[in-house]
Amino acid sequence: MVRALSFVVVVSLVLSATFPAALAASVSANGSAAVATASAGEAPQVNAPDDPEEDVIGWENGYWYNESIDVDQSDGLSEAETEAFVARSMARVEYLREAEFNQTVPVEVISRDEYRNSSGSESTNTTEFDHWNDQVWEALFIVGESTGSSSALGETTGSSVAGYYSPVDDEIKVITDDPDTPTVNNATLVHELVHALQDQRYDLTDAAYRADTQDGELAVDGVVEGEANYIEARYSQRCGDEWSCVKPAESGGSGSGADFNLGVYLTIFNPYSDGPVYVADVVEERGWDGFERRFRNPPNSTEQVIHVTDEEPVPIAFNSTARDGWQTYSSLGENGSDTAGEASIYAMFWYQAREYGADTVNPSGLFETTSEYDAYNYDAAPSAGWGNDRVFPYHNGTGEDAGHGYVWVTEWDTESDATEFRETYVRILDAHDVEETEEGYYEIPDGSFADTFAIEQNGTRVTVVNGPDAAAVSDIRPSLSPTNATTTTREPTETETTAADDTATREPTETEPTTTADPTTSETPTGAETTTTGAGFGFAVAALAVALAGLLARFR
Structure with a gap:
């Protein structure tokens, strides 16, 4: 490539x-x-x-x-x-x-x-x-x-x-x-x-x-x-x-x-x-x-x-569990994935606030710098605390008629950081008039970001799945389907829990492509809180x- x-x-x-x-x-x-x-x-x-x-x-x-x-x-x-x-x-x-x-x-x-x-x-x-x-x-x-x-x-x-x-x-x-x-x-x-x-x-x-x-x-x-x-x-x-x-x-x-x-x-x-x-x-x-x-x-x-730090990203392991023809681009990026990173995630929150009025960050905060060498301030609460992320674009078919979607796995330093990211991300969806389906998915009905989404928080991990419709989201990541997990409102309480994502644990079938990296990653601790919301989010800025x-x- x-x-x-x-x-x-x-x-x-x-x-x-x-x-x-x-x-x-x-x-x-x-x-x-x-x-x-x-x-x-x-x-x-x-x-x-x-x-x-x-x-x-x-x-x-x-x-x-x-x-x-x-x-x-x-x-x-x-x-x-x-x-x-x-x-x-x-x-x-x-x-x-x-x-x-x-x-x-x-x-x-x-x-x-x-x-x-x-x-x-x-x-x-x-x-x-x-x-x-x-x-x-x-x-x-x-x-x-x-x-x-x-x-x-x-x-x-x-x-x-x-x-x-x-x-x-x-x-x-x-x-x-x-x-x-x-x-x-x-x-x-x-x-x-x-x-x-x-x-x-x-x-x-x-x-x-x-x-x-x-x-x-x-x-x-x-x-x-x-x-x-x-x-x-x-x-x-x-x-x-x-x-x-x-x-x-x-x-x-x-x-x-x-x-x-x-x-x-x-x-x-x-x-x-x-x-x-x-x-x-x-x-x-x-x-x-x-x-x-x-x-x-x-x-x-x-x-x-x-942040002028030597803190290393947390490894993220990922196994694709997609079905019915959905697959990653295994030859592109890093085993099919890209990493957006803190700077790109901040740009996302800022751009959505500035262009669409999303309640994410104060656009004027961009100018609140503290160094004579600094042009802009990329440090904001919902993007700080980043631990790592991997975005996996998916496709079903080829050419102009192909379907497209993605799985975005993000890791955060603390569960509080993960919650803040998830809640702020959901406010982006609100800015695009997101609607909840009877099945628990969230859909943006029109516009250039029109799609169907599902989101799950499992401790310090937040996973977003996107596809053209609910069936595609379910096929791209079956474990995040609302039929397999309890769906909460966009303002979950501390007591709301759901089934954990099987990321990096479920064994794929022979027909399912597998993408792995950094297999040493530890899985989510037993008993960690898991919150799933059907909403989606744009993810990892590619190449x-x-x-x-x-x-x-x-x-x-």
């Missing part, structure tokens, strides 16, 4: 200059995102010191990090101006990062049309992957059936990429709307130069910087994009007072509204927001040597990045979802 585009290795989305303003305007919330943007500076001119006898940190190709250069990009950059701009920027990245480039980084300017034409991913399994990925984003209640994940991702990212570093070509590509008079944004250049330095030091094509799940990808990007945004912010802080910086080209602006899916954008923006805070914490506590050790062994969940480019398509 092809997992299109990693933020880290394939293309680097430079979102910090575009997303915060658009999102803040769209949400109309009080407060502002603390994202650094490099501005034109009027610092005193500094004459070039003598060149060193050998290459040193803070000096590159004839330019010191603190010297002034004669560059004016109001009418586009000449070749000589570009060389000076890039060389001094490399010196500044070296100075801030306290590390040396091994070689000069080429910078090529390309048009946005050229970028769009070259960024389509190639896969012999595209249709199957799209169906699998659609279910992940639909489970998260971020992309509904009327749009499709590929379309939503393309629309969200297609106009926001300012540049990227290609570790295959060892080159930075800056995207511009007018290649005849090329201009380069300070922040974009510095950000991508950090990725070039990372590649020279660690090799970004190494398997350590790839993951099989969405949450894993976002976690890795927490250090890769986090370091780039951290250095970018420290650079921006010096522009104007301490350093003279090349003035940006005039721009007509893009308006105050957002014409993309804010839920998708908030999900993929997490590494650019919480990553710099994570990096700053490691550097301040352990220095750059300590960060280097962490970079070589990156975090494996967004929970670790959001790191930014189908931006096949520039470095990764084959799994």
Whole structure:
């Protein structure tokens, strides 16, 4: 399978200059995102010191990090101006990062049309992957059936990429709307130069910087994009007072509204927001040597990045018990599953509150940050306490007439965390006018998220099953069928109990596909409370979802 585009290795989305303003305007919330943007500076001119006898940190190709250069990009950059701009920027990245480039980084300017034409991913399994990925984003209640994940991702990212570093070509590509008079944004250049330095030091094509799940990808990007945004912010802080910086080209602006899916954008923006805070914490506590050790062994969940913790996800074992033709996509993801993770679950709650008025989280809480490096706050009660999750998309048949559904298994640190997640999730269903059937299922009657759902809480585990109708839900996960378990109202009391889910315990028949992972997982303790509600929920955001480019398509 092809997992299109990693933020880290394939293309680097430079979102910090575009997303915060658009999102803040769209949400109309009080407060502002603390994202650094490099501005034109009027610092005193500094004459070039003598060149060193050998290459040193803070000096590159004839330019010191603190010297002034004669560059004016109001009418586009000449070749000589570009060389000076890039060389001094490399010196500044070296100075801030306290590390040396091994070689000069080429910078090529390309048009946005050229970028769009070259960024389509190639896969012999595209249709199957799209169906699998659609279910992940639909489970998260971020992309509904009327749009499709590929379309939503393309629309969200297609106009926001300012540049990227290609570790295959060892080159930075800056995207511009007018290649005849090329201009380069300070922040974009510095950000991508950090990725070039990372590649020279660690090799970004190494398997350590790839993951099989969405949450894993976002976690890795927490250090890769986090370091780039951290250095970018420290650079921006010096522009104007301490350093003279090349003035940006005039721009007509893009308006105050957002014409993309804010839920998708908030999900993929997490590494650019919480990553710099994570990096700053490691550097301040352990220095750059300590960060280097962490970079070589990156975090494996967004929970670790959001909360700056080493807490490991709880293993989840799963056996499919589906019948009547329903089966998983065993060749995709991690044994057919994806992991949404805490960042994506928060994005789900935020998006549903903002777009549909769901009583989940306060949308303005997104702006309640505590660090100078933090753009947004991804920490909220119903998504905190995450222990792990696995989303299993299902299909029945092939082609356009196939049926689709999913099982989403989530684990939480405490039973209280699990209850809070379940109750908040159910309020998403309420926002879509969910109806309870006589059999105990819950149905969203119309709209892009119209489907049938069943939910079961068993101690610290909450399982959601989704399908096109009640029969499908029953066939996808027979043990969660209301006919096999006591169904409660959406506000269960402490005394309400039901039959436990047979997840990872029921032996499948010969006709039932089996998907297992982490078989060491312990089962739910005997006597743990089990609450089942017929309602559903969108689940695990699939493949790191930014189908931006096949520039470095990764084959799994």
